[in-house]
Amino acid sequence: MRTNSAIIILSLLLLGGCAASSPEPKGDSVVNVIKQECGNNDIHIKDIKGRKKSDGFMQVQVIGESNSDKYQRLEYRIVWFDKQGFVIDTILSNWTVVPAYAHQPFHVNVISPSVKAKTFRIYIRNEKEIICDQQQDGLE
Amino acid sequence: MRSTARWTGVGLITVGLLIGGCAPKTQNIDMHNDKEAEAVMGLDYRDFQTAAQEMIQSMITSGAVSKPGGGKYVLAVSNVVNDTMQHIDTDQLVKKMRVGLLKSGKVVVTTAVSAEGAEDKMAMKTRQELRGNEEFKQSTVAKKGQMIAPDLSLSGKIIQRNISIDRSTQQVEYYFQMTLTDINTGLATWEDEQVIGKRGSNKSVAW
Numbered sequence: 001m002r003t004n005s006a007i008i009i010l011s012l013l014l015l016g017g018c019a020a021s022s023p024e025p026k027g028d029s030v031v032n033v034i035k036q037e038c039g040n041n042d043i044h045i046k047d048i049k050g051r052k053k054s055d056g057f058m059q060v061q062v063i064g065e066s067n068s069d070k071y072q073r074l075e076y077r078i079v080w081f082d083k084q085g086f087v088i089d090t091i092l093s094n095w096t097v098v099p100a101y102a103h104q105p106f107h108v109n110v111i112s113p114s115v116k117a118k119t120f121r122i123y124i125r126n127e128k129e130i131i132c133d134q135q136q137d138g139l140e
Numbered sequence: 141m142r143s144t145a146r147w148t149g150v151g152l153i154t155v156g157l158l159i160g161g162c163a164p165k166t167q168n169i170d171m172h173n174d175k176e177a178e179a180v181m182g183l184d185y186r187d188f189q190t191a192a193q194e195m196i197q198s199m200i201t202s203g204a205v206s207k208p209g210g211g212k213y214v215l216a217v218s219n220v221v222n223d224t225m226q227h228i229d230t231d232q233l234v235k236k237m238r239v240g241l242l243k244s245g246k247v248v249v250t251t252a253v254s255a256e257g258a259e260d261k262m263a264m265k266t267r268q269e270l271r272g273n274e275e276f277k278q279s280t281v282a283k284k285g286q287m288i289a290p291d292l293s294l295s296g297k298i299i300q301r302n303i304s305i306d307r308s309t310q311q312v313e314y315y316f317q318m319t320l321t322d323i324n325t326g327l328a329t330w331e332d333e334q335v336i337g338k339r340g341s342n343k344s345v346a347w
Contacts, residue, residue, distance in 0.1 A: 055206035056245070091193050091240055111201045115245040 042068040043100060043126065056115030060122065062108040066100040074098045076108050076124045080117040088114055098124075181312050181344040182226055183298075187336050191316040192236035194334045196244075199237075204320055204330035205246045205292075215247050216290035216323075218255045224300035224314065233298070233316065250290050292329075293321045304342070311339045
C-alpha cells in the first residue's frame with residue numbers, strides 16, 4: 001500500500017450478545033449507538049448503530065454527510081468477531097465502495113455474515129487522509 | 141565467414157536480451173489489496189468477489205434464508221447460465237455464494253441434488269454400489285431414506301452487453317442475476333441483480 005494512500009479508520013467494537021446461555025432476542029433490539037461524532041472538513045460521520053436482529057444476525061448502520069463540493073468515493077470494511085473475540089473469516093469483510101455525493105448524506109447498512117457475530121469493528125477510508133480513528137469496547 | 145557468424149551470434153544475444161528485458165515481470169497478486177492493478181474489460185476475480193459479496197448481503201438482509209422457528213434450510217444449486225462471450229465457469233460466483241451462505245449458519249447445501257444430477261457422484265455411487273455388496277459391512281453403508289431433500293433452489297444468469305460509445309471507446313455491461321426459489325411452493329422468495337460496468341478502449345477484447 002502506498003504510504004500516501006491514507007486510510008480513514010473509524011473503529012468501533014460493540015458487544016451485541018448476551019452470555020451463551022441467554023436465549024436469542026425475540027425482537028430486534030438496538031444494542032449500541034455511538035454518540036461521538038467524527039470526520040474531517042469533507043466527511044462527517046454522524047451516527048453509528050448496531051443491533052441484533054430476531055433471526056440472530058447483527059446489523060450495522062452508519063450515517064454520514066459529505067460537506068464537499070465534489071463526489072467522493074469512500075470505502076468501508078467491517079470485521080466481525082464471535083463471542084470469544086475471534087475474527088469471523090468472510091468475504092463480507094472485503095472493502096466495499098460507498099458513494100458520498102456532494103453536500104448529501106450517505107448511508108452504510110450491513111448485515112453480519114453469520115449468526116455467530118457478536119461484535120464488530122468498522123473502518124472507513126478515502127484516498128487522501130485520515131478523518132477518524134476511534135474505538136469503543138463494550139456496551140455503553 | 142567466421143566474423144559474420146560471430147556478429148550474427150552477438151546480434152541474436154542482444155535481441156534476446158532486449159526482448160527479455162521488455163517483458164513484464166511475473167509477480168504474485170496480493171488478492172487482499174489489488175487496487176493498483178488496472179481494470180480489465182473481461183470479468184476477473186474482483187468482479188466475482190464483488191458480485192458474490194453483494195448477493196450474499198442482499199440474501200441475508202432479505203430474511204429469505206432465515207427459517208421461521210429456527211433451523212437451517214437445505215439449498216440445491218440449479219442452473220446458473222453463462223450468457224456472456226467469455227468462457228466462465230459460473231462456479232466462480234456460485235461457490236463463493238455457497239460458502240458465504242454455509243457460513244451464515246442458516247443454510248446447508250446438498251450435493252446430492254442439482255440441475256444436472258448429483259454434484260458429488262461418489263456419494264450416490266457408494267450408496268448404490270455398496271448396498272447389498274457382501275464385501276462391505278452393511279451396517280457401515282448409508283441407509284435408505286437418510287438423504288435430506290432441498291427446501292430452496294438457487295438459479296441465475298450472467299449476461300453481457302457490449303455498447304460502442306464512439307470510434308475508440310466501448311462499454312461492457314455485465315448483469316449478475318440470481319433467484320432463490322422455495323421448492324415447496326415454486327415461488328421466488330429472493331431475487332437480485334448486480335451490474336458491473338466497464339468502459340475502455342475498443343481494442344480491448346471482452347471475451
